[in-house]
Amino acid sequence: MLRGPGQATWLRTLESERDNLSLAMDWAFRHDPDAAVRFASALAYFWLIGRHRSAVRQRIAAAVDKARDTSPVNRGRMLTWPAMLGCVEGRTGEAAAQAGEARELSLAAGDQWGLALCEAVLGLAVGLRGEVREAGELLESSRVGFGTAGDDWGMAIATMLYGFVTSFTAQHERGTALARESLDGFRAAGDPWGQTMSLELLGVLARRRGAFAAAISAFEEALGVVRDLGLRDEVPFLLADLGDLHVQLGDFETAAVLHKEALDLAQGTGATDAAALARGGLALAARRQGD
Secondary structure, eight states, X not given: OTTSTTHHHHHHHXXXXXXXXXXXXXXXXXXXXXXXXXXXXXXXHHHHSSSOHXXXXXXXXXXXXXXXXXXXXXXXXXXXXXXXXXXXXXXXXHHHHHHHHHHHHHHHHTOHHHHHHHHHHHHHHXXXXXXXXXXXXXXXXXXXXXXXXXXXXXXXXHHHHHHHHHGGGTOHHHHHHHHHHHHHHHHHHTOHHHHHHHHHHHHHHHHHTTOXXXXXXXXXXXXXXXXXXXXXXXXXXXXXXXXXXXXXXXXXHHHHHHHHXXXXXXXXXXXXXXXXXXXXXXXXXXXHHHO
């Protein structure tokens, strides 16, 4: 549903039904914890799309608490999502502990798909802590698991995370190859938001090696996707990235337009971090233009 074709339609439907979904979750938490955990696990990818981190954290924490009394498979799968959120928010120690517990539960329950997913997230967590070799082993194991299951989406997300972790070691060619492979996988699975993660990684890697035109192409494609998906919170960040790249090319007029649009959108959505990036970009462009 959310990880395949029709994602944009489902995202808009779920967003419009957010209040009803919350009521349903509240009822399930009170009366049927096992169903609540399955429900939460199914919705976790939706919750992670976009930047409503505080609300996501509360919902996932409630689901994890209820998962203590559910089956090992359900608890293992549920624990993977707060681990992913922890990686996004920089709480890598907590994320590694949760993903590690999920791995033990999945192994004990014989849940091969859940094992592949939690190994991908555990690989990301330990990679963010600087344990790159162990991260690579976990992510390669995850890729094997998803490959055996014939799961294009799972293979794509494990490959994208592998490319991200690889980039920590300055292996830009290897990281770029993995990012491109993951992009093809997300396209095969029909997951546009997944494609934006791969495209942003490609853009970052291109920028690091000074290939600014290639970076702009990747970020522009990602921007088009998030706009099509209606993910307004993501747009100013990508606009700021594009503005910075145009500064590098000496195209200060285009950079100013992009940063100004990013700032206006960020202020309109209350995204203070994106607004700060846009202001910084405007200041950088002004300084460079005056050099």
